[in-house]
Amino acid sequence: MAIAACLTLAFIHLGIGRKLAARAGRAHLFLALGALAVGATGGFELALLKTDTLERYRALMYGAQFSLTLMFISLAGFIRYYFAGRRWLALLVISLSVVILAVNSIAPAHWRIRYADSIRPVETFGGAEFTFAHLTSGPLTLLEIITNSLLIVFVVEASLRAWRRGRRRQAVMIGGGIVFFLGVTRSYAAVVEFRHLETPYFFIFPFLALIVAMGRELSVDVIRAVDLADQLQERDRQVDLAARAATLGFWRWDLKSNALWATDSARVLFGIPNDAPLDFDRFIQWVHPEDRDAVYRAVERTVSSGADYEAEYRIVSAGAPERWISARGRVDASGDGAPAIMRGVVIDVTERKRAQQDVELIRKELAHVSRISMMGELAGSLAHELNQPLAAILSNAQAARWLLGASPVDLAQLGEIVDDIIRDDKRAGEVIHRLRTMLQKRDHEANEVLELNDVAQDVARLLNSEAAARNVDVVLCLAPGLPPVRAGRVEMQQVLLNLMVNGMDAMRDVPAQARRLTVSTGATGEHVTVTVADQGSGIPPALMPDIFRPFFTTKEQGLGMGLAICRSLVEAYAGTLTAGNSPGGGALFTVSLWPAVEGKPS
Amino acid sequence: MSAPAGIVHIVDDDASFRKSLERLLRVRGYQTEAFESADAFLRSGIMNRAGCILLDVHMPGLDGLALQQALARTRCTMPVIFLTGRGDIPMSVRAIKAGAADFLTKPVDVDVLLGALRKAFEEHARRREEQVAQDAVRARVQTLTERELDVLRHLLTGALNKQIGGDLEIAEKTVKVHRGRVMEKMGVSSVAELVRLCALVGIQPAHTTKVQ
Numbered sequence: 115m116a117i118a119a120c121l122t123l124a125f126i127h128l129g130i131g132r133k134l135a136a137r138a139g140r141a142h143l144f145l146a147l148g149a150l151a152v153g154a155t156g157g158f159e160l161a162l163l164k165t166d167t168l169e170r171y172r173a174l175m176y177g178a179q180f181s182l183t184l185m186f187i188s189l190a191g192f193i194r195y196y197f198a199g200r201r202w203l204a205l206l207v208i209s210l211s212v213v214i215l216a217v218n219s220i221a222p223a224h225w226r227i228r229y230a231d232s233i234r235p236v237e238t239f240g241g242a243e244f245t246f247a248h249l250t251s252g253p254l255t256l257l258e259i260i261t262n263s264l265l266i267v268f269v270v271e272a273s274l275r276a277w278r279r280g281r282r283r284q285a286v287m288i289g290g291g292i293v294f295f296l297g298v299t300r301s302y303a304a305v306v307e308f309r310h311l312e313t314p315y316f317f318i319f320p321f322l323a324l325i326v327a328m329g330r331e332l333s334v335d336v337i338r339a340v341d342l343a344d345q346l347q348e349r350d351r352q353v354d355l356a357a358r359a360a361t362l363g364f365w366r367w368d369l370k371s372n373a374l375w376a377t378d379s380a381r382v383l384f385g386i387p388n389d390a391p392l393d394f395d396r397f398i399q400w401v402h403p404e405d406r407d408a409v410y411r412a413v414e415r416t417v418s419s420g421a422d423y424e425a426e427y428r429i430v431s432a433g434a435p436e437r438w439i440s441a442r443g444r445v446d447a448s449g450d451g452a453p454a455i456m457r458g459v460v461i462d463v464t465e466r467k468r469a470q471q472d473v474e475l476i477r478k479e480l481a482h483v484s485r486i487s488m489m490g491e492l493a494g495s496l497a498h499e500l501n502q503p504l505a506a507i508l509s510n511a512q513a514a515r516w517l518l519g520a521s522p523v524d525l526a527q528l529g530e531i532v533d534d535i536i537r538d539d540k541r542a543g544e545v546i547h548r549l550r551t552m553l554q555k556r557d558h559e560a561n562e563v564l565e566l567n568d569v570a571q572d573v574a575r576l577l578n579s580e581a582a583a584r585n586v587d588v589v590l591c592l593a594p595g596l597p598p599v600r601a602g603r604v605e606m607q608q609v610l611l612n613l614m615v616n617g618m619d620a621m622r623d624v625p626a627q628a629r630r631l632t633v634s635t636g637a638t639g640e641h642v643t644v645t646v647a648d649q650g651s652g653i654p655p656a657l658m659p660d661i662f663r664p665f666f667t668t669k670e671q672g673l674g675m676g677l678a679i680c681r682s683l684v685e686a687y688a689g690t691l692t693a694g695n696s697p698g699g700g701a702l703f704t705v706s707l708w709p710a711v712e713g714k715p716s
Numbered sequence: 717m718s719a720p721a722g723i724v725h726i727v728d729d730d731a732s733f734r735k736s737l738e739r740l741l742r743v744r745g746y747q748t749e750a751f752e753s754a755d756a757f758l759r760s761g762i763m764n765r766a767g768c769i770l771l772d773v774h775m776p777g778l779d780g781l782a783l784q785q786a787l788a789r790t791r792c793t794m795p796v797i798f799l800t801g802r803g804d805i806p807m808s809v810r811a812i813k814a815g816a817a818d819f820l821t822k823p824v825d826v827d828v829l830l831g832a833l834r835k836a837f838e839e840h841a842r843r844r845e846e847q848v849a850q851d852a853v854r855a856r857v858q859t860l861t862e863r864e865l866d867v868l869r870h871l872l873t874g875a876l877n878k879q880i881g882g883d884l885e886i887a888e889k890t891v892k893v894h895r896g897r898v899m900e901k902m903g904v905s906s907v908a909e910l911v912r913l914c915a916l917v918g919i920q921p922a923h924t925t926k927v928q
Contacts, residue, residue, distance in 0.1 A: 497802070503732065506735075507823075508823035
């Protein structure tokens with residue numbers, strides 16, 4: 115009966131084991147193996163009881179050692195996968211068992227474990243008769259005891275770890291059970307072998323109890339798994355609902371096979387038919403051609419560095435208006451550490467983008483107006499900047515006119531004069547070009563790669579006359595070899611122009627010989643910076659929190675928009691504009707921008 | 717038509733304009749010397765050459781108006797013509813009040829510039845002649861004794877020898893001797909001429925203590 119139960123159990127768990135994922139499934143398989151072994155052992159034990167010849171008894175004992183070893187192996191295997199026991203210990207126990215089995219099967223009789231010397235019938239209570247054997251124990255028995263002890267150590271260690279991980283019931287039931295029954299079996303065997311008790315061997319019962327206990331625990335796991343599956347399904351439905359409500363889609367991209375899987379909601383977002391096959395190359399076709407590079411860059415960065423994937427791009431589908439998508443995700447590595455799968459979400463951000471674009475437009479408008487008004491304030495000195503080369507041209511032309519009337523005509527000098535006129539004309543042209551650049555209205559995102567040193571020099575040139583008129587000494591301290599930044603040239607010129615004019619304004623009451631405005635560039639941490647420092651009285655600490663607020667001004671004729679606009683211009687390129695006072699007195703404004711490296715947000 | 721003798725001292729921070737101006741003036745026969753800043757001009761130590769100073773207003777460091785003041789303190793007699801790209805009325809008034817010969821704006825027409833230079837040169841020549849005369853008078857005054865200077869200052873009040881003697885408490889005869897010495901040393905033959913020379917160097921008549 116017990117054997118039948120064992121076999122049934124074995125088949126059930128064999129069935130479950132084949133269905134489950136690797137680790138849990140293997141625990142089931144080892145349980146099935148154990149049940150089979152216990153069943154077989156039971157069979158041998160039953161047969162031993164009825165044996166009447168020594169030859170037959172020895173043959174049965176020989177067969178039983180295989181099923182016993184199988185039981186040890188399945189116990190070790192079960193614990194290895196059920197409690198994640200130490201791999202090397204499990205392997206050691208299993209290989210020792212196999213070695214003992216192998217040696218035992220071929221060793222001479224007096225070496226063997228439990229070798230039957232002689233048999234005799236014994237009558238037990240109730241008149242039943244069974245065959246009792248006189249067994250000898252060879253040196254291999256010691257090895258068997260060591261292996262048993264190792265198995266106990268392995269089980270105890272694995273159970274303790276399971277206990278610490280919170281699987282307390284399982285640790286006690288299975289770990290404790292195994293240790294207890296192994297102890298019982300061993301002691302029982304010793305008692306029988308040393309002839310203190312003339313009873314038959316019944317290894318099957320303690321082991322059957324163990325197998326049942328193990329089976330029960332595994333069944334509990336299976337039942338819980340079914341429960342979890344239900345919950346998971348429910349959760350799945352909820353997530354799907356939430357995703358649809360938020361126009362959110364999920365996707366997963368297998369880097370090795372290039373297969374791209376996406377939820378229906380993601381396909382709806384992109385306007386991709388539900389049954390259309392999908393991979394990365396097909397996906398990129400839906401992305402706006404101008405945004406493809408950015409997507410490639412973001413993916414490359416994520417795959418190469420493991421950083422989170424973030425991209426915003428437009429999608430184009432025939433007949434539908436352009437939509438903005440924000441995608442986020444991350445990459446998971448496979449066992450060998452190589453990136454294997456990228457997964458994440460996509461969300462429709464068209465509305466947000468539109469609002470952002472409106473704000474952007476207003477910001478640009480404001481920046482342009484502020485630029486024009488600033489140029490208006492500087493009109494006098496800008497006119498002078500233009501007047502200088504014109505004055506030189508006139509003098510040169512008048513000199514030339516006079517020289518033409520002389521005889522002989524000094525052609526060499528006339529040549530020099532014409533050269534100078536050309537140079538001055540170009541200089542005037544540059545002034546006009548700079549002016550026009552500052553005054554022009556820019557509609558698209560100006561995202562240029564530029565050197566802050568160039569910007570500083572340009573603005574210093576533009577302010578040359580203004581500085582002279584105000585008796586301000588402009589000092590440029592430009593650090594060589596700075597990385598370029600990604601920003602708008604005109605916008606950065608405007609920021610610097612504004613900061614420099616502010617600095618000059620701040621030095622109105624400073625004696626003329628001390629009016630020094632220092633513009634320095636440098637690298638701070640990851641950023642490239644440009645700092646404008648004046649020699650005025652600095653920013654009163656009480657006003658510090660307000661200076662970037664719109665309409666905040668300390669100037670009689672100021673509108674109070676300059677710094678607010680400057681900050682918004684810098685922030686549009688993910689930079690910062692900060693204010694402070696330098697130790698030597700005077701205010702200090704610092705613009706920090708990201709270097710123009712591939713893949714950095716701009 | 718030849719340019720008057722003298723040097724035009726150009727002070728302007730704009731190299732290209734400086735060069736063009738020097739060229740223009742040179743082809744028109746002027747001698748020029750250019751300085752890139754007011755400080756550079758002061759460092760050169762040039763004081764009273766024949767000629768004039770053609771001065772920009774806005775320059776880094778010492779500006780044009782400040783240089784004009786600095787020069788006035790050193791009793792430089794060279795006329796200053798301002799030539800600026802961005803002059804306004806208050807600035808020109810200040811410059812002219814401080815003694816500028818002219819106030820021109822860039823770009824300047826060559827005829828206007830040459831006219832201003834010619835006038836300034838003439839003015840300077842006149843001033844220099846005046847100064848030569850003054851220096852001569854001063855040298856003569858230096859040779860007078862204390863007593864002779866007293867007599868001279870009394871002579872300027874138009875007093876008679878007798879009155880001077882009374883004021884200085886000396887004999888009329890002695891006054892007569894001093895008076896002869898003064899006329900001789902000053903190289904004049906009439907009191908009217910003496911008065912003119914004294915006015916030139918600013919010798920004030922004596923305060924007579926006794927009322928007639």
